[in-house]
Every structure is written in structure tokens, then in C-alpha cells.
Amino acid sequence: MQRADAPLHVLSPHASTRRGGAGITGHHSASTIRRYETAGVPTVSPITLWHQLAERLSVDELVMLGDALTRRTNPLSDLDAMVGSLDRLTRHRGIVALREAATLVRPRTDSPRESECRLLLVRAGLPEPEVNGTILDEDGNFVAYGDMVYREYKVLVEYDGGQHRDDEAQFHRDIDRLDLLMALGWRVLRFNRSHLRADAVIVARTREALLQRGWRPHNPPAHRPTAPQFR
Known part of the structure; x- marks a missing residue:
């Protein structure tokens, strides 16, 4: 669960429209982002989020997140899709960590x-x-x-x-x-x-x-x- 004082991260496809302000952290991406919807709110896809967090998380944390995406009950993705997504990344910051994490992700993990x-x-x-x-x-x-x-x-x-x-x-x-x-x-x-x-x-x-x-x-x-x- 997100902390009440944690900033809201907002992604824009153009740097000029990147949102900011109190309680908001703005981001922009030059690449095409697949839109996803969570509880009626537009978000990035789970795999895209995994990519984006590679700049901030350790390899072990990326493994834990990858395990969570491919969990035993109600998985949000599958390992083949996650691995395939890495082949399409070019010059992505954190790609080395993502590739290492992908070799350690195991589907069906519960926690x-x-x-x-x-x-x-x-x-x-x-x-x-x-x-x-x-x-x-x-x-x-x-x-x-x-x-x-x-x-x-x-x-x-x-x-x-x-x-x-x-x-x-x-x-x-x-x-x-x-x-x-x-x-x-x-x-x-x-x-x-x-x-x-x-x-x-x-x-x-x-x-x-x-x-x-x-x-x-x-x-x-x-x-x-x-x-x-x-x-």
C-alpha cells in the first residue's frame, strides 16, 4: 500500500507537458507506453512499471517485483512476456539489472x-x-x-x-x-x-x-x- 505522504508519479509522453507540483513527481518517456487501467485509473502496464523501476531498485527487489507479477494467484503477467519485453528495450537505464533479475524470477511465488x-x-x-x-x-x-x-x-x-x-x-x-x-x-x-x-x-x-x-x-x-x- 502506498504511504499517504508518498508522491504521485505522473507520466507524460512529452517533456513539455510533464506534470509537477506539490505531491506530484513528473516523468516523461520518449518511447511508446502501453496504457493500462487499474481501478478505473490510467496507468502504465505492469511490465512497463518493472522496466521503469529498474533505475531505483536493486536486482533482488526487481526479482521480488517480477515474482509478484507472475504470482501463483491472479498473476499480472507471465515470464515469457517479461523476458520478451527486454529484447525490445534499447539504451534503457537499468537494462543490465533487469536482465539479471529476469534469470532469477520464478512464477507461482506467493510473497x-x-x-x-x-x-x-x-x-x-x-x-x-x-x-x-x-x-x-x-x-x-x-x-x-x-x-x-x-x-x-x-x-x-x-x-x-x-x-x-x-x-x-x-x-x-x-x-x-x-x-x-x-x-x-x-x-x-x-x-x-x-x-x-x-x-x-x-x-x-x-x-x-x-x-x-x-x-x-x-x-x-x-x-x-x-x-x-x-x-
Whole structure:
């Protein structure tokens, strides 16, 4: 949600008509901007916004935004479209960061903190997990979506946001879900915001769980999505 004191950013196709004034930050673009509509308000498209923010955001932040655009529920874009859009950019400030971020964006992510956890694990040399993979029981019945799934080793890394603590119904579902996963032989690691402040703990515990389940550092990752290819 935007802060009440945050400026409103207004984009014009011509520098001479760029808006300004109290509480307004004006921009102009010489390139053609695809118009989009959000709650009846004209805006730029989600992918265009991703491009524009490359000047202001770090690579990790661009990955989190890209993950959000391709999220599991109600996605605003898809990875192929995002990658394809970069081929059309010329002399764009932030293009290097966008290209790097595009190789790390993973569809089906549910939250920025999940993205943060995934990047942390991969950069520590651990296998890349399957994002929000479907977990079934022996009869093929749905059990859960796992935040970060190491299917070969039956290790599941979960990030618990505030709703898991504050929503009693959600907390109840989490308990039942955990029991089912443990009964099926899954090793479930649960982390929250406090763990991200001491991120070595997340890496150490995940590494230990994977080693206990048979992973070795020289093994190829159990799940490695194909990185986007740029022309």
C-alpha cells in the first residue's frame, strides 16, 4: 500500500507537458507506453512499471517485483512476456539489472519474503527449490502447496507470514497440514521474519535437512528451472 505522504508519479509522453507540483513527481518517456487501467485509473502496464523501476531498485527487489507479477494467484503477467519485453528495450537505464533479475524470477511465488528466502538458499550453494509445488498423498489426493519444495529429498521450506500467526483459522489449517506432511515423510522447515534477520540460520538448517536426506554438494540440483535466453 502506498504511504499517504508518498508522491504521485505522473507520466507524460512529452517533456513539455510533464506534470509537477506539490505531491506530484513528473516523468516523461520518449518511447511508446502501453496504457493500462487499474481501478478505473490510467496507468502504465505492469511490465512497463518493472522496466521503469529498474533505475531505483536493486536486482533482488526487481526479482521480488517480477515474482509478484507472475504470482501463483491472479498473476499480472507471465515470464515469457517479461523476458520478451527486454529484447525490445534499447539504451534503457537499468537494462543490465533487469536482465539479471529476469534469470532469477520464478512464477507461482506467493510473497516477497518467499522470494527473499529462495534467493538466499540458492546463493548459498543449495539446490534451487520448486516454487509452490503441489504435494499429493499416496493416493494422488491434494495435501498442500509447498512454498519451496525439494521434492527429491522430501524437504519443504515454508515462510510463515503474519497471517499464519494472527489468523486463528489459518493457524488451525497450518497445524493439520503439518501433521499430514509429517505423516507422509516430509521434513518441514518453517521460518518467519525474525529468521530473515539472521539469515545464516535459514541456510544452515536447510543445508542440514538436505544432507540428512541424501543431498551432497556435488550432486546436481534436484530442480533447476531453465534460465531465460536473451537475444
